[in-house]
Amino acid sequence: MAEIGETVLAHCVGTLDDGTVFQDSRRAGEPLRVKLGSGTLLPRVEAVLCDMLPGEHRTVRFTPDQAFGTYDAELVQGVSAQLIANSEGLPRGGYIELKTKVGMLRAKVVSVDSDQVVLDFNHELAGCAVTFDIDLVSVVRESAIQRELHPAGCACGCDKLKAQLMRSKVLGYAPGGKRV
DSSP: OOOTTOEEEEEEEEEETTSOEEEEHHHHTSOEEEETTSSSSOHHHHHHHHTOOTTOEEEEEEOGGGTTOOOOGGGEEEEEGGGSTTGGGOOTTSEEEEEETTEEEEEEEEEEOSSEEEEEOSOTTTTOOEEEEEEEEEEEOOOHHHHHHSOTTOOSOOHHHHHHHHHHHHHTBOTTSOBO
8 A cells, every 4th residue: 555655656537426527547648646645636535545555446426525625605706807917808717827925826707897807716626526436556666765765754844744644634543543
């Protein structure tokens, strides 16, 4: 089994309840290369990958609150059209990225008029239950030198320690492997 901090190759097909495919690594022609704990995939999908052996297949379904969150009407907000360059040309129903103090935010353009742009900051899959068909192709093993640089439980602040803590929280384990 793979551990947080290791890299895996996996095929992942994500679908909505109506059958709409929103992610398909098989169609892309090669498996996803994911460093577990990096946040590339949903934390629960990464937790499933940590529980799999190479060659294993799993189908998992997540409710909206376990996946991309529930839809929050408060995240639909009007912004002054003057604050957005070329607001009159924004694609209604399309997505834009805005630079903010906390980083880049992606938003759906709901409507545009001369005074205001209405943006929806919910994730585009918020409110949707999702199903993932996952095939773990392989675990990419690190060399002995790479393992020594960041042994389990290291306190250097590296991503591996942060990811282990995140996995513990998602799966309900306390430090030392005890179930909470």
